Amino acid sequence: MPLWVYDRLMARAATTSDVFNAIAEPQRREILVLLRAGERPVTELAQELGMTQPGASKHLRVLREVGLVRDRKAGKQRLYGLDARGLRPVHEWAGGFERFWNESFDRLDAYVQDLKAGKAGKE
Amino acid sequence: MPLWVYDRLMARAATTSDVFNAIAEPQRREILVLLRAGERPVTELAQELGMTQPGASKHLRVLREVGLVRDRKAGKQRLYGLDARGLRPVHEWAGGFERFWNESFDRLDAYVQDLKAGKAGKE
DNA sequence: TTGACGCATGCCGTTATGGGTATATGATCG
């Protein structure tokens, strides 16, 4: 749909195009958490999250389009289930920074040395 | 700044208020990756990412406001360095789904059983 | 078939976002 045929202006990449963008929304993250407990129909999710049914549907659509959830028709309702495989890249990407938040750098740069020397490791 | 005192309309939480939102932007993720190699001045980052200096500055601002980078004055320039601690929650959040993408559920719901039975584990 | 239910979509309104260009601010140097 968004063909990125802009002249010079562009806003943001569509949230439906990237898992990182999809999970940028707190409520969508909430949905994913809820779905860890199992499938759920839309209305139930909407209730649990305190949002309207259309609201839930829209978020679910985004999650579906990036592949984080799957839907299955179950009679009158539609059950949404988790497909967390798409979260693995996120986990790995963030994991790539692990040594940095542990502050055990194998390569200290001036910035860090500054911290240790000046502030005695504090903060 | 955003006090969320809307009447009935609201868009999305400001990107500067949430790490998940801050890293939703591909170029900002790129910046973080680059900074793993050490501090860098703005212009250098801009070059490496193929964006304008103001562009880089804006992204750095966002990253700074969510605490993912620190800046340090170095004479004429301003060196930006990584502070990856804020990425830990992201890593942990995504990690909370690990057993799901491994598909070794301790609690199979109808959805999953459906998959295994119907599609013989395929897909 | 007619309702009622469950969900998706469409439309509207407001804000956030991201990029560009021009410009203000800061610091350094001659």
Next chain:
DNA sequence: CGATCATATACCCATAACGGCATGCGTCAA
């Protein structure tokens, strides 16, 4: 001080994002 480099900001523009409401559509029950 004046010129210059390094950044940050201020606008402006176009568009994506979110929420609310109304509505369309498929399904199931009476």
